[in-house]
Amino acid sequence: MKVVIVGAGSVGCSIARELLAHGHEILLIDPKPEVIGRSGLRGARWLVGDACEITTLKEAKLDEADVVVSATGDDKVNLVVSLLAKTEFGVGRTVGRVNNPKNDWMFDDSWGVDVAVNTPRLMTALVEEAVEIGDLVRLLTLQTGVASLVEFTVPGDSYIIGSTVGTIEWPQDATLVAILRDEAPIAPSSDDVIEGGDELFFVSTIAAEDSLRALLSPSKAALRED
Structure with a gap:
């Protein structure tokens, strides 16, 4: 499976590490070139650029991706990337990270998000009962x-x-x-x-x-x- 992950912070790299271990093809997009060296990831491909730009996503060949994961710490970026992935490149499945629970209502199919992951809410839901x-x-x-x-x-x-x-x-x-x-x-x-x-x-x-x-x-x- 070809997976594009936008955002190479701790969340994005953790997702990439797990998917690589299961044999998936991973491309990470991040505007900061220094994250490549400190990520410790082996086997992943990298693209340095702004994922909110169509040219960057074209270079990433997003139309060939099975899944796009927007895992940055900025909800605005995650929404824009999900929308572009779905509407401009026809990606079959998009996953968007929700950083601020107040923005949770925007992460739906109207913004091209198939699956919204609100980490605090997910963890709370898992354990509260x-x-x-x-x-x-x-x-x-x-x-x-x-x-x-x-x-x-x-x-x-x-x-x-x-x-x-x-x-x-x-x-x-x-x-x-x-x-x-x-x-x-x-x-x-x-x-x-x-x-x-x-x-x-x-x-x-x-x-x-x-x-x-x-x-x-x-x-x-x-x-x-x-």
Whole structure:
């Protein structure tokens, strides 16, 4: 599948990395040439330019793309790219990132958006009916049961509060992929400090879930073993 991703920030590069791992053909468009070197992506093609310009999209051969993902941090850019992709190039499927929830109503087929992704709202919807504070909750099973997306809401008395992400020895097969704080998603770095009420999202192997549970909620893990 040929996928064009507009915006090579943390979101765009994360999407590209996953799609490359699954064998898809990826082209990233970004106006900043320096993002190429720091992305760490291997196997992706790049185009430096303004994706809101028809000439850039023609150079990208957008008419040959199966999917266009508008993943920039600017809702105006994501809307314009989606509209051009759909109306000028006939792209079959467009995905638009919504940065400001107040703009959510514009991301529909009238602007050429087939799928709108509002990250804070998506994460909230995934967990609001399932989350038990202080316990690990499996949200999704991935790759036919090999891995999972799990969530942990940090209770106010957790011992990890005040610790930085980089100082916590996470299980080998569990990766912290996002922190949801005050309804805003944070791409975690080693210097981010854990706060009470944070919602931590991990991609983990099924086998590593127990180790992750024991790390985050040792008392409850002990009760399960008893």
